[in-house]
Amino acid sequence: MLFHPSIIALLLASALSSLALVGSALFAVTLLRHWNLSSGSERQIVLEQRTYLVTTVLKLALIFEAGSLLLFVFNADKMAKLFVGAMCAVGTLNVNPYGFPALILKIAVFFLSAAWLMLHHIDSQGYDYPLIRVKYAALLFLAPVALVSAFVQLTYFLDLKADVLTSCCSTLFGGSTVVTTNNMGFAPEAWSLGGLALVLAATGLVGLWHLKRGRGGLAYALLSLSVLVVALIAIVSAISVYVYEQPHHHCPFCMLKQEYGYVGYALYLPLFLGTATGIGAGLASFAGRWPSLSLASPALSKRFAYVSLLSFLVFAGAAVGLIMKSHLILFEGFA
């Protein structure tokens, strides 16, 4: 299955970004051992120059990681034709046990990358590279996750075997053998929607408190992460059903397609942006302990929280709008 253009593109992107991350991680080890801003030695100057290269390379690698997340989902959707029983991306990802882990790891890499880039941005606000050790230590954590993600993706693609006419002498090629399913496990609709409303409300309150008092940044970051998890469950179990107006269609990907007017983007873009900037708010408020950032980082944290709150508001609006607009009635007496 490797001779598929998009698979080649995905593997190229993940190979190059893995290479970049491994190189940067090796550099991170050197930097953590020898970084000394007060020294004027040649090694320190080389290290300082190298940081420019590493951050540029990482920015590129992480941007392409984000792009390849979307490409991965679309590729899965396009390949559904090749597998018996697969109707959309869910079916393709279920073809072998590596599909969904690959996707989840890609999402994890996306958020870790976003967090790292925001950390870098916060760091650049201080004059003395205050967070440089934190940043490069974080890289030592990010690089293995990205490598595992690339490896799982490769395994997934290597293990894909299309159900095609292989030999012209067999009697029956396909038959009714179900190779893959389109089912996804889901929570009850009422629970997931109620939980989403609750978590969103809590996040909103903590966010407003953070904006006003400048405290609770870490709590806000954690809540943003929980919004992501709960919202994804709610999308699979309830919101998707409203979008497709079919009680048994729980696909989180089909709504990204033209058939449904690309409404999925109205949900996922603000959701992902809100979570990413929410994490950024936490990171920025954490960075406030460094003296050279004590002025810049609370302001930055508030700005991140502001963007995050707005994004979650857009997400909530989109979700409510989709539910109101839908002709499907899941709960008698409500919308």
Place this chain on the structure above:
Amino acid sequence: MKIYLRRQLNLLEFTLSSLLRRKGKNLALLVVFSAIVFMLASALLYSHALRREAAILLKDAPELVIQKMVGGRHDLLPQANLAKLAEVRGITQIHGRLWGYLFDPIAAANYTVMVPQTNPPEPGFAIIGEGISGARGAEPGDQLSFKSHDGGLLTFRVAQVIAYESALATSDLFLVNEDDYRRLYGIAPGLFTDAVAKVRNPREVGKAAEKIAELLPDSRIVLRDEILRTYESVFDWREGLLLVLLTGAVLAFAIFAWEKASGLSAEERREIGILKAVGWETGDILLMKMWEGGVMSLSAFLIGYLLAYLHVFYLGAPLFEPVLKGWATMYPAFRPTPFIDGFQVATLLILTVLPYLAATVVPIWRAAIIDPDQVMR
């Protein structure tokens, strides 16, 4: 935010003017880059068009094709088997098909002879595809003669030339009457080439196929979905193969871009040195160089993609046609339906721009860390 945007805008302006100052060097890069994008995009666009064509063709095809097998080879299907098949529940329509291939020594090509299910031509008449019409110069009313199975001459008068939404399938088609067909090949009445069946419920197709396999163990059953999947993966495979062949070109291009980016002229080095001396930081130089790469790759991508679009949809992709379509004597003039797919554009962006960025990032950094006093001295 405003300051940030204004900074980027100023950098972009500076970049554009500095690109214009070194026209020759940048133009060469642009031409090569566009050529790479053009080749990759042509391959992707053309195979995508072929895939769509195949899907259109098979849309109305019957769900099941049943062939009789003898000794692992395709054999003629007796009428009695058709009656048995009709009893399988879920099958709504079943009929035997008559088709075969006919070699025409004059055109040096193979025709596909078929007996249509509806509106067959009158005895002695034939309906022909435009490929045959072109190869033999045959218009309605003209006569075409062929050797039948026993050596005798069989003459057909052209009743009509087919114009169809997909020329891919009908170009070499030769439609005749059932009696003429049996006379041409010497096939006795009551025997068919194979049979096709329609199944009303798409979810029962697999089950119906299983039942048929039980009822007629000496038959081969082909599902429409399988044909579709096979086409899909054959085209994917060909497309991928072409891309892998083109990776050599992409690699060469990456080396070329690396070379261009690292071989800074003395004048450029001096320029960077002066910029730094007047207060630019390493980050600014990096950003400017990144903008340069962005401008280059975006322009090259647009130019290459546009050329590929024209090449595929207006000229019929003469460069890649033989590889992607497969080979035959009588291929139709095939004008694919124009179509742009965002997913495909994204794939192409990764395949072309990513290698370029990867190749140039280190040279760009090398340029950005130049010490001003070193170059200006």
